[in-house]
Amino acid sequence: MNDSSFRHILIVFGLTFGILLILSALPLSRISGNLIKDFNLFEDLFPQEYRTIEEPTPAAIDPELAELIAEAEAAVAAEACDTAKTLYPAEEKAEVAAAPAAVPEPLAEAPVSNGIVCLENYTGVDMLQNFKASVSAGSLTRVAVIGDSFIEGDIFCQDLRDMLQERFGGCGVGHLSLHSDLPGFRKSVRQSDNGWEIHDIRTMAAGDSLRTLSGDYCTASSTATTTLHGTDFSAHTGAWDNTSLTFIAPAAGTVTLRTDAGEQTFAVEASAEPRTVSLAGRTSTVKITSAVPGLKALGVRLDPAAGVQVDCMPIRGNSGIAHRRLNTALCTALRESADYSLIVVEYGINALSAEQTDYTPYRIGMEKVINRIKQAYPKADILIMGISDRGSKDGTNITSLPTCAAMVNAQRRLARECGAMFWDSRAAMGGAGACADWRKRKLMNADYIHLNHAGGRELATLLYNAISEALK
Numbered sequence: 001m002n003d004s005s006f007r008h009i010l011i012v013f014g015l016t017f018g019i020l021l022i023l024s025a026l027p028l029s030r031i032s033g034n035l036i037k038d039f040n041l042f043e044d045l046f047p048q049e050y051r052t053i054e055e056p057t058p059a060a061i062d063p064e065l066a067e068l069i070a071e072a073e074a075a076v077a078a079e080a081c082d083t084a085k086t087l088y089p090a091e092e093k094a095e096v097a098a099a100p101a102a103v104p105e106p107l108a109e110a111p112v113s114n115g116i117v118c119l120e121n122y123t124g125v126d127m128l129q130n131f132k133a134s135v136s137a138g139s140l141t142r143v144a145v146i147g148d149s150f151i152e153g154d155i156f157c158q159d160l161r162d163m164l165q166e167r168f169g170g171c172g173v174g175h176l177s178l179h180s181d182l183p184g185f186r187k188s189v190r191q192s193d194n195g196w197e198i199h200d201i202r203t204m205a206a207g208d209s210l211r212t213l214s215g216d217y218c219t220a221s222s223t224a225t226t227t228l229h230g231t232d233f234s235a236h237t238g239a240w241d242n243t244s245l246t247f248i249a250p251a252a253g254t255v256t257l258r259t260d261a262g263e264q265t266f267a268v269e270a271s272a273e274p275r276t277v278s279l280a281g282r283t284s285t286v287k288i289t290s291a292v293p294g295l296k297a298l299g300v301r302l303d304p305a306a307g308v309q310v311d312c313m314p315i316r317g318n319s320g321i322a323h324r325r326l327n328t329a330l331c332t333a334l335r336e337s338a339d340y341s342l343i344v345v346e347y348g349i350n351a352l353s354a355e356q357t358d359y360t361p362y363r364i365g366m367e368k369v370i371n372r373i374k375q376a377y378p379k380a381d382i383l384i385m386g387i388s389d390r391g392s393k394d395g396t397n398i399t400s401l402p403t404c405a406a407m408v409n410a411q412r413r414l415a416r417e418c419g420a421m422f423w424d425s426r427a428a429m430g431g432a433g434a435c436a437d438w439r440k441r442k443l444m445n446a447d448y449i450h451l452n453h454a455g456g457r458e459l460a461t462l463l464y465n466a467i468s469e470a471l472k
Helices: 003-025 063-073 129-137 149-154 157-168 321-325 328-334 360-376 404-418 425-429 434-440 453-471
Strands: 140-147 174-176 189-200 216-230 240-248 253-259 262-268 275-283 285-290 296-303 307-314 342-346 381-385 391-394 397-400 421-423
Touching (some): 129 140, 149 157, 157 453, 240 285, 321 360, 328 360, 342 360, 360 404, 391 434
Parallel strands (some): 342 381, 381 421
Antiparallel strands (some): 174 296, 216 285, 391 397
């Protein structure tokens, strides 16, 4: 090779490298309206857990958890009372009874059948009996997954939904907030919005009564809009059959839904009661416009006419403890338009620490949460997901956080005490040390906590297999 040819090769290499370096530095997601994904030329050398648009940022400690810890230190956590004044003052009810005496003590380890880490049943009745009855009836079967940033961006839920809809029918992505901080992170739907302020259950004022299962709601300015588009993420996310908006209106005005099936404007009167407006018809897009100042939007639903729907309800940094103040009377009213046959409870990572080995106070606080949910949704099976494996870095070595097992044990005991089902996510991932393996297989992010989209699909497959085993 002569000097001239070698120089030409160097020039071509230099230009190519320079172009890739420039593209790597550009916010491609923002420039393209989230149509083109950001990339990092040096990602494998210098991995970053959170990128602008692409992934969420960590949240501070859940203030409700901090409150619980303070109460536990004062020896009053078990007797903490719900004193919030509400628009729906719920009558005091006795806590739901614990699991019957016939239910066995918590297992020492996860049961395995045919290579599948199975669901554990501490209910005293048939496993998944409400879910089975609903899918057998052939009507719309609704599943909720409530959790933290582990499921943010529809990670895990989008794949569980896809698998259940493939088996039982269904389409659309179900419940959505009217505002998203990270619209480009989610693959199952494209969202843009303007004029909404979001409120979440961890930081609500004591007198705020809008404490629903989703854990958040949005307040509209004088005019607020949200536009949602189906995507080609799966065969079931491109379009849906019914669009519904649930809200509380403090003033009169109008709400408009515009879809491929048409447009309808609804006259709204001021009322403290929740109202749901719907527009039926197959559609791949919807634009929601609120002309009600201060309208409190509890959520929009993109649903099938029949089959299964899985509602993803994440709140970043949430320990789950705030749901002990769930407004059961409001949830009862909301059940008229959307009830649940199965509620999956995914919490615990935000209560986990490297120092704490006894999670009894957290378990006791979560017992009140589970019992509150059972009061609000008496027709729902409750499935508690144990935490996934979480990594701890010591130099170049990655090991599981030693306290993971203590949290899993507390969550398994929680299921037993509340008469719920339990699934050991950590065992399904491979147990202690799984975090390093999942990171090596590019299923987990560099924080050794959160799954990426591929990891979410892997874990969803494991849970779907466990559910299928239970349905036999």
